[in-house]
Amino acid sequence: MKARQFLTKEEQKAVVSAIMDAERATSGEIRVHIETSCSGDPKIRALRTFHKLRMTRTAARNGVLVYVACDSRRFAVIGDKGINAKVQPGFWKDVVALMGAHFSKEEYAAGLIDGIGLIGEKLKAFFPYMSDDVNELPDDISYGDGE
Numbered sequence: 001m002k003a004r005q006f007l008t009k010e011e012q013k014a015v016v017s018a019i020m021d022a023e024r025a026t027s028g029e030i031r032v033h034i035e036t037s038c039s040g041d042p043k044i045r046a047l048r049t050f051h052k053l054r055m056t057r058t059a060a061r062n063g064v065l066v067y068v069a070c071d072s073r074r075f076a077v078i079g080d081k082g083i084n085a086k087v088q089p090g091f092w093k094d095v096v097a098l099m100g101a102h103f104s105k106e107e108y109a110a111g112l113i114d115g116i117g118l119i120g121e122k123l124k125a126f127f128p129y130m131s132d133d134v135n136e137l138p139d140d141i142s143y144g145d146g147e
Contacts, residue, residue, distance in 0.1 A: 003034045003143040006070040011109035012141055018113040019139045022120025028062040028083065028127045029137040030119055031055060032112060035144040038069030045069070046076040049144070056080055058136045062127045064119050066099075066112060075099065077115065086126040095119060 007015065019030050031053060038045045046067035050056070055063040061082030068075040077095045079087070095115050102111030 001036070001071055003036045003070060003145070006034050006068070007109055007112075007141075014109055015112050015116070015141060016139055018116040022116050022123070023135065023139065025129050026062075026120060026123035026127050027060060027130055027133045028064065028120075028123030029055070029058050029135075030064050030066070030116055030123070030139075031137055031142065032066045032068070032116070033142045033144065034068045034070060036070060037072045037145075038074045039072070042067060042069060042072075042074040042076040043078065046078045050078055050080075053137075053142060055137060058082075060127055062123060063137060064123070066115060066119075068108075068112075070108075073103075075103070077119070083123065083126065087122055091122060 015032055019032065022030055033049050033053065046065055049067055050065045055065055058080065061080040064077065064079045064083060066077050077092050079092065095118050098118055099111040099115040102114060
């Protein structure tokens with residue numbers, strides 16, 4: 001399956017809407033990247049993708065990437081150093097567990113939406129929205145061919 005076919009058009013819109021909703025209450029930035037395959041550790045691939053998408057360029061270093069390799073059935077959630085310095089150890093594991101529970105039932109859009117919601121709550125707690133905040137990264141889903 002090609003990465004762009006992983007979610008239906010309606011599901012893609014719902015995921016983007018979830019990103020926009022989560023970001024309304026925080027200065028943090030959330031991105032979703034979907035690839036076809038990942039032959040190695042998804043965290044390493046997610047980190048490479050994080051840098052490729054220039055997610056380290058946020059002022060507070062509070063970007064979060066949700067990475068999915070659809071055919072490989074692998075995914076990872078990683079945050080930049082600003083958010084990682086604030087969340088409790090194991091926070092990303094909680095997000096991954098929530099998403100994984102949905103993914104195991106092939107509820108991919110629901111898993112992404114719920115994961116984004118949980119990420120948004122944590123970002124809001126540590127990086128609340130300020131009146132001068134700007135959207136530093138695109139809210140759309142990015143796609144790649146994978147490794």
